[in-house]
Amino acid sequence: MKTGIALDIREVRKTFILSHSGAASLKTALLWWKKANREKLEVLNGLTIRVKHGECVALVGRNGAGKSTLLSLISKIYKPTSGEIVVDGRIAPLLELGAGFHPDLTGLENILYNGMILGLSRKEVLERTPQIVAFAELETHIDTPVRTYSSGMQARLGFAIAAHVDADILIVDEVLAVGDYSFEKKCYDYIDEFRRKGGTILFVSHNPDSVRRVADRVIWLAKGQVKMDGSVETVLEAYLAAGEER
């Protein structure tokens, strides 16, 4: 496994333009004098975070603190307004399980297609397909279209694919709360195994128990900045105390 800095987030800012006009249309583009009601929303305010290889970092913070935006920026879904994000290694983003599934294709076809979206080659996906199917426990349904799956089955398949891309860095956004108890246990087992092998994890959670269970460092985000960064108990205690004060 790799050593050194896995994620280097330097002075990252992200500003969104808020539109109150609703749907996008040519009309709104042409009515230039109405652009005055466009607001800017600063979600991240010069964030600097360094994560070493092998660390497991939990992000906590209130809604709107910028946690999900940060994960999206690391996953290259957004471009930062300013600043730089340097990633060393392959990322597996688990922002929403099964987001890329096509309902009319079978589970097997979706594995191929989703695995390739996550950066595997066709050959690699085909080699791993049996393991993915076994992990998702979908042997009997794998040849039926995904639209016939329950949401739990879709989430299982989504997690199984992401678990098999051989990522160096796992980006998780509160997705472990899906599936039944035994599958949840399987996910945690996978994460433990991933950590044991020296993988890096960055995850968002509102559940203090899962933070304690997995993380070895907690970063508290508030108003787009790092409010506190340190060991699990210190930061979590401060964060929970701040939550009760309100």
Add this chain to the structure above:
Amino acid sequence: MLADLKELWRFRELLWAMVERELRIRYKNSALGFLWSLLNPLVTVAVMWSVFTFLLGNNTENYSAYILAAYLPFLFFNMALLDSAQSVLGSLNVVKKVYFPREILPLASVIGNFIHFVLALGVFFMFLFGVWAFTGFQVAPFTWRLVALPFLLIPFFALVVGCSLLISALNVFYEDVKYILSVFLYLLFFVSPVMYFSETVRSALAGRANGALIETLYHLNPVATFITAFRKVLVPPGRIEIIQDGVAVKVPPAPFDYTMVGVACVVSFVLMVFGYWVFNRMKWRFVERP
């Protein structure tokens, strides 16, 4: 832009997988999927041919082949643009969750439709062979000009890629683009020589002031120029019936217009580069659309 191309190359396997998926969804749920999708052009051409031959009394030789040779490329242009207009917007939920070069989405629509177009051309040649056998082996099913076909397919493909990239990017921010597009494509059908011939246009404009200018303007529409060129390459020349001074006369097809096709090629490649440039400038803002 070079960096974007490099990134696209890195994801080329995903692009092929998406093309495959596109075709699979299109032909899915019916064993005769491919044949079903050919039904539309064949029925349309059969209707056009009947109307022009029986109701309007046009006696152009090889008429059905002429219409088909023009309608298939037109349909490719039409379908590729309509599909790619929705490609990014329709996959926005994926785009918001996973990174991959966004241009893959419209490109997969275009390539999927292009493969369908090439397959349809195969059926077109079967049709020509059928006509050949049916007419007692008189008109040969193709000429030596067929070797020029790839040199037409490539720039025409470039034209469609350029337009698709522009439209798919714009449609993310302005959803009315696809409505404007469908009206535009409907009108384009009439200002392109699908049902009629560029020879008809020439003879109608011959006596007029500025006739030559209007004809040049007409052919500055690259779709019109390409369709005429496809006809000349694909169909063995049959005499075309046009109206001259109120009398129907049959004339041999006009020679291949190298100048106008050359202009159309240049326009197509410029549009492709421009479309890719615009798309790359806009693609990072797709997820932030209002």
